[in-house]
Amino acid sequence: MRIAVCASEGAPYAKSGGLGDVMEALPAALSRIEGNEVALFLPFYNKIKSNAAYTTELVAQFRVQLGWRQQYAGVMKLTNRADKVQVYFIDNEYYFGGRTGAIYGDMDDGERFAFFSRACLDAMAVLGFIPDVIQCNDWQCAPIPVYLKALYHESFPNTRCMYTIHNIEYQGWANAAFFDDVLGLPWEYRNTLDMNNSVNVMKGAIETADLVTTVSETYARELMYPYYAHGLDGILANAAWKLTGITNGIDTNTFNPETDKALPAHYNAETFEEGKAKVKAALQEEVGLPVKPDVPLMVMVTRLAGHKGLDLLCYIARRLLWEEDCQLLILGTGEAQYETFFKELQEQFPEQVAAKITFNLGLAARIYAGGDIYLMPSKSEPCGLSQMNAMRYGTVPVVHATGGLKDTVPPCDENGEGGLGFTFQSYNADDFLAAIKRALALYNEQPENWKALIKKEMEMDFSWDVPAGRYMELFHHMCSW
16 A cells, blocks of 8 residues: 655654654554555755754655645655655745754745645656555645645546644634735635634644544543543544544653663563663652662653643642652753742752753653653643553653553552552542552552562563554555445
8 A cells, every 4th residue: 555644743853742753653663564655745944954963955845825826845755764654845045944942933834734735646657656645644735635635636536635734733823814814725725724714724634634543542532522632623523434533652662671771770570670670760869869679669751731630740749758758859851930940949858859851862762761740730731652662661650541552541449450550530639649659659668569569560662663553454455445
């Protein structure tokens, strides 16, 4: 099957969050399935263009019609990728090349990614890569299914389109003039994109895509409710027949306690007792905490933002540290109020708290491996990868039972049986504290059951093989219509 994957970011080339991780792993997993030909289309950002690790060649040039204007596009073919995924970068100096900052956040983001969306389809036509399925992601690629249906049906008569929502909070809003001035779509598609007298490109994608997916089964159900859907609950309810959830995997080659170069010791599901103990001791020393092997170390690697549940942790932190003999290690950057809180918490509890307000991938790996309990009380979480990373390294998660956290961390009882971690149902600080205390009780009072829980987690298959198989089922289903 010919599969085109389109996204605004993809590791290792350009990454700002979870989408970048998915776009590194999913195309690779699909390419390993016999008979598949996979092409990944990404913008040719300056950070990619200027990186000597990536060698490219120009394979096509054309003009992209964008409203009343035509813009140059070049297609750069990556020539030094090791696996079978063929990567193409869409080049335009004005939109992508000359900007040295973050991937997103420019005032013309709407125009930039409308250009990218249409250029992806033009590139496929020029290259003669006519896919059976186009899989496109988030608001930046939301114009693709609309363009495919409105303007490209003759070029791609049998191509089906799957639109995947990774984060519904960002929908691609623009003023009403954007429809004519930038998108240049036929007038009959006006209502498809219109929402509150503005343009909403995610709405257009939901209505025109053949199938709509999101990144966990529970999150797909949650999107039917206003609390989670950020205004699109009615649109998604009408499209419920074509909406499904596929829980993400993680890159088990990168996140591997047996081979991770960032770790001072390596281990697996059979040798974790000695291995994790060595990593924990080195981690405690590295972050300035007392090296105490028997004191439970609770950890978080997170963006310091409200929806990550940090308000709950702030509410209970002092009480938890007063009542329990435990340590807390936080790694991340974000909102000033949370950065300040954790810095002050470290000053108040220097023997128990370490706050590393920074971004450090090596330290993150050591935290996943050296921690005992991983805290993830997110208010909402479409899928979440950190809880799977933590379990891969043998660190027991305590999570809010929402979205992908509910799907990947079934709750265990007070004896550590029946599940993979500790959960709380309502978004409430006292419930979060109670879940933490259940985890601490198992750690302190039933060490053999605690070890059995770690072993079970480390033996779980969190790879992309299962999700990739589910994507293929849906691709074949679409192509049979």
